[in-house]
Amino acid sequence: MTKTITFAIMHFSVAFTVAYLITGSFVVGGAVALIEPAINTVAYYFHEKIWNRLRRDNTLQNTFVSAGESFALKS
Template identity: 70%
Template sequence: MTKTLSFAAVHFSVAFGVGYLMTGSIWVGGAMALVEPAINTVAYHLHEKVWKRIRGRDPAGRGPLAA
């Protein structure tokens, strides 16, 4: 979960910076920093859980794309 929170902090910062640079508005940058990364962070966390489950099925830990 620490990795997810670290990722979220970076993502919030990038989203705010891009929103602010594109519009010059702290409010728009703030809104972008809250909405988009929040949704993406949840998606990332779920993605990591799915991959852990997939790796758990493969005894070699290679995942589904291994040849």
């Protein structure tokens, strides 16, 4: 949990610093530092769901290919 919290602090800091350096505004920097990580968190959730589905589908496909190859070699 400590690693997660320190990563979140780093993420907010980087987002704030980049937005502040680009705009010169503490308000915009603060808004970006709050909004960007929140949106990124939601995007990451869907990224993981898609990635897990692709990995599961790929594992099934590899299983069938391996089984077919084994059968072909035994015949």
